[in-house]
Amino acid sequence: MKHALLLVLALPACGVPDDPLAGLEVRQEDPSDLPLADLDAHWRDRFARGDAVFERTHRAADGLGPLYIRAACASCHADDARGPGAVTKLAGAPLPWGPTVRAQLAAGATVPVGVPDDPAVVTSVRLGPAVFGRGYLEAIDDAEIERVEAEQARAGVVSGRVHRVCRVGAENPDQPFHDHRPGDCDLIGRFGFKARLATLDDFSADAFVGDMGLTSPLRPDELPNPEDLADDERPGLDLTLDAVNLAADYVRLLAIPARPEARVEGRPVGDGPALFAQAGCATCHVPRLRTRADYPIPALAGVDAEVYTDVLLHDLGDALADGVQEGLATGREWRTAPLIGLRHLRAYLHDGRARTLEDAVLAHDSPGSEAATSVAAWRAFTAPERARLRAWLETL
Ligand code: HEC
């Protein structure tokens, strides 16, 4: 939803130490909060109710805390795009309270989890990524992702790999999307910057407990904290399974924003996709992948989803490496960012360090990067070619 963004930017929550987007202008005002076309009444209703859960600012009486980062999904995914809220991950030392800075206090807590005063500690700032089109990402057939992994291994230019993950949450009989059992460990990680979780319901439950301290049947325990607080102002579980699933359904049902025709100085340009492929961008940012024919939402089933990712982990070099291991993903690896809704973003890459598309591309090149040849090809383009490719990227 649009209404809150200017306010959020003007008034960054006090005490939030890391707000890299504070003060930036809103770049485009076109609506992005749209559901998939052709949904039946059931899914339209889930989208609308899920939108309300996603926007809701939780309070202490709802079970917020004892520690938290922000109080609403939308405060880190404003307009479903990137930021303004950020998360700081920690690594490099024993971390008894977990790998995430949680600076806000509720429900009587007095000691936040900050950055430990230890020179060995590594910090990694991450801006909430855009969440458009994530239903497509969940629906992509496993076989498609494995096919691309094998093709990359054969061609030898880049070497993406599937992040195999375990199902974390309890069984979720209310959702028809996955029949995984807790403990299943052959799932393809799809969500998060390092593809650490396999399903949107799991991600939603994880965000509720990790970012807000809201427990649910999928994540029944408060995270460890310095005062050993096991609960908050709302005794027991804070959320129903349905609330978790509604937030996931909202994200799942968000459309890929409409992609207008690319133009340079008012004139249409047609060769953006060809230049993108020629530079090897499409090897990782695979333009389309087939979704499962049996995915339970017809609009997402058996379609060529234009996701511009391979859902694989890649080493993008020293400069982007953050030193944080997540599951089997190393401190150098990142899932190829889906290029969805780029024109709604105001900053690019996991920490928002790039403010232009050109900077985002150039940041792919540092020692050890699998994308080095691709950036070299970008550099070798003529200035008009680069302008046409940029203009096309802007439409994604
Ligand atoms: C404090 C900021 C913050 C809040 C609050 C927050 N998120 Fe996020 N979200 C992030 C960050 C940062 C990531 C990237 C996580 C990572 O991999 O490190 C993320 C990732 C995601 C993703 C994965 C997107 C992708 O491309 O893989 C989804 C889905 C998501 N969040 C949904 C939610 C939902 C639903 C809520 C509310 C229940 C929520 N988020 C609350 C910051 C936040």
Ligand code: HEC
């Ligand atoms: C080896 C695989 C690989 C290749 C080749 C590659 N990328 Fe990427 N790209 C990634 C990964 C991984 C990320 C996420 C990095 C991060 O967040 O730090 C990314 C991020 C991006 C982003 C930022 C998206 C966002 O949501 O912030 C853009 C834009 C982008 N790539 C464009 C390109 C273009 C254009 C090319 C070709 C010149 C290219 N990429 C080549 C893997 C690749």
